[in-house]
Amino acid sequence: MTRDQVRQAILNIISDIAPDEDLGAIKDEEKLRDQFDLDSMDFLDIVMELRKRFNLEVPEKDYQELVSMASSVEYLFPRLKDDELVS
Amino acid sequence: MAKDWLKGIKSAYDTIVIGSGLAGLTAANKLAKLGYKVLILEHHYNLGGLATWFKRKGGHILDISLHGFPTGMIKTCRKYWTQEIADSIVRLKNIRFDNPQFSFWTNFDKNDFTRLMKDRFGIVKETIDDFFQTVRAMNFYDDLSMTTRELFEKFFPGRTDVHRLLMEPITYANGSTLDDPAITYGIVFANFMDKGVYTFKGGTNELIKKMKKELLKNGVDIRTHCMVERVVVNDKTVQGVEVQGRMIPAKTVLSNSNILSTIHKLTGDEHFTPEFLDEVKKVRLNDSSCQVYMGLKRGEKIDNVGDLLFTSQEKEFSSASLLEPETTSRTFSFYYPETRPGLNMYSIVASTNARFKDWAHLTRQEYEKKKKLLIDRTLDALEKYVPDVRKKIDHLEASTPVTFKRYTAHPNGVSFGTKFEGLSISKDLPKQIAGLFHAGSVGIIMSGWLGAANYGVIVSNEVDKFLHAVSQPQPELETVSV
Numbered sequence A: 001m002t003r004d005q006v007r008q009a010i011l012n013i014i015s016d017i018a019p020d021e022d023l024g025a026i027k028d029e030e031k032l033r034d035q036f037d038l039d040s041m042d043f044l045d046i047v048m049e050l051r052k053r054f055n056l057e058v059p060e061k062d063y064q065e066l067v068s069m070a071s072s073v074e075y076l077f078p079r080l081k082d083d084e085l086v087s
Numbered sequence B: 001m002a003k004d005w006l007k008g009i010k011s012a013y014d015t016i017v018i019g020s021g022l023a024g025l026t027a028a029n030k031l032a033k034l035g036y037k038v039l040i041l042e043h044h045y046n047l048g049g050l051a052t053w054f055k056r057k058g059g060h061i062l063d064i065s066l067h068g069f070p071t072g073m074i075k076t077c078r079k080y081w082t083q084e085i086a087d088s089i090v091r092l093k094n095i096r097f098d099n100p101q102f103s104f105w106t107n108f109d110k111n112d113f114t115r116l117m118k119d120r121f122g123i124v125k126e127t128i129d130d131f132f133q134t135v136r137a138m139n140f141y142d143d144l145s146m147t148t149r150e151l152f153e154k155f156f157p158g159r160t161d162v163h164r165l166l167m168e169p170i171t172y173a174n175g176s177t178l179d180d181p182a183i184t185y186g187i188v189f190a191n192f193m194d195k196g197v198y199t200f201k202g203g204t205n206e207l208i209k210k211m212k213k214e215l216l217k218n219g220v221d222i223r224t225h226c227m228v229e230r231v232v233v234n235d236k237t238v239q240g241v242e243v244q245g246r247m248i249p250a251k252t253v254l255s256n257s258n259i260l261s262t263i264h265k266l267t268g269d270e271h272f273t274p275e276f277l278d279e280v281k282k283v284r285l286n287d288s289s290c291q292v293y294m295g296l297k298r299g300e301k302i303d304n305v306g307d308l309l310f311t312s313q314e315k316e317f318s319s320a321s322l323l324e325p326e327t328t329s330r331t332f333s334f335y336y337p338e339t340r341p342g343l344n345m346y347s348i349v350a351s352t353n354a355r356f357k358d359w360a361h362l363t364r365q366e367y368e369k370k371k372k373l374l375i376d377r378t379l380d381a382l383e384k385y386v387p388d389v390r391k392k393i394d395h396l397e398a399s400t401p402v403t404f405k406r407y408t409a410h411p412n413g414v415s416f417g418t419k420f421e422g423l424s425i426s427k428d429l430p431k432q433i434a435g436l437f438h439a440g441s442v443g444i445i446m447s448g449w450l451g452a453a454n455y456g457v458i459v460s461n462e463v464d465k466f467l468h469a470v471s472q473p474q475p476e477l478e479t480v481s482v
């Protein structure tokens, strides 16, 4: 996957978890929590989806890497670059 | 021959869930949606655990734990159940307090609490805002040494009336006291007294029916009347469960039974390390409940006297006096015809917190007498709000901690699991025995409908992680180029 595809994959996951949020206006550098109504259960869902979709395990100590879109891409890109983009 | 309640089950499962409380059901559903083979074993004939109801002659349906839950349940139901279930959740607007210190109605949200504390109790706005902000910001990793009592004293010194307003509903909601860690209060308070109280339109029976349908759709096998006797462990690893003389193999077992029963009774102390068992010894069970169920005669009506009424004759709030068998502190839940559209019936349920030991060691006669007294006192208290209520009722019965124990198999009939320390024991269980998980009311914050359901999801993430890891082909040893 390219960086853009990783970003898109994350967007897909968030839009499934929070269908009512308008993700079009997302600011990559800002905390996801400050922009959308996401709580700790939503972040857990993101972790579960990453495991399901990409066979990727995010250990609990790394959860904080998912705080913003930019940091998520930074963290996930090296781990996903050999994957194909699905859904 | 006795009926074979296990008929038709598969020869082995990815996960066997012991118990069908909201934590067990939600975990089962999540795991099934992830593609695992899941079996639920429940000893009762209904699913739901404490989220339950019963039917009685005269068309009565009586709910046990549908007094109210926080708004978060809507999202939880949408994400882990269905949109349809989430859409049946509606807000209760008429919450009422009546005690010697204050008496008013509130819609139980932050704005209204702020208004009341300002106008009724004369607290300055800044202090109220500061309090709300502080409790909202509390989280799991905070200092545990501060108690709720200290938290209240810090913001509202000497104001026992304010303490009562803030504490009483939470005590009923999860059995916590002024002496529990303030963070347990903070987390629950932020959920509850922020955006109001909600209920399920259609009643508990409708909710559980919809959940069952969804579980079956997702391929979960469900067997009721099945009391699991033992979790089978070999070499520190789960093998399956024993039930009705049969061993059912499973890669993981998720127990929704009480955490202490899971360890001592279902698994057996011999499988745990002494250090772990020392920690387990420190776990305190939470309290139980008494309830009085009142069904109004078909055709009888009552005015709207509130959806939820917190009433007491005690001069001040005290966690201990709430538990006394003679307590005058109770909540009334009023169920109007809107609760179950189409049924056109009214019912009232009174709840008090209670201790098992006050009910457990009585003779049959003493027990019945004490129950009758409980009913009488409850009706006396209710007369004030619903005049002539005795004449309107045609069904009356009570439950006690002994009843709760019988139906849930929980030690001491606990309503709200354990105190705070139970949570880390629950979380550490898989470190003791590979493949053994626990989800269910623990640690105060993981109890209540929302807490239990969310904890079910949190633990299914751990189960998924475990199953995922064991199903991965073991990589051949190879040299890694860096």
Ligand SMILES: Cc1cc2nc3c(=O)[nH]c(=O)nc-3n(C[C@H](O)[C@H](O)[C@H](O)COP(=O)(O)OP(=O)(O)OC[C@H]3O[C@@H](n4cnc5c(N)ncnc54)[C@H](O)[C@@H]3O)c2cc1C
Residues within 6 Å of the ligand: B018, B019, B020, B021, B022, B023, B024, B041, B042, B043, B044, B048, B049, B050, B051, B064, B065, B066, B067, B068, B069, B070, B173, B226, B227, B228, B229, B256, B257, B258, B289, B291, B351, B404, B407, B408, B409, B410, B414, B415, B416, B439, B440, B441, B447, B448, B449, B450, B452, B453
């Ligand atoms: C009187 C009362 C009022 C309440 N009111 C509210 C309220 O208004 N709002 C709210 O949010 N919460 C309320 N609660 C709390 C809430 O009901 C519980 O916290 C929640 O339902 C607990 O869910 P759970 O998953 O922990 O399991 P439980 O509901 O405790 O279920 C556990 C299940 O496991 C089964 N089980 C145990 N051992 C075995 C075994 N060996 N084999 C097979 N099955 C087994 C039991 O039969 C039971 O079905 C109330 C509780 C009580 C008692």
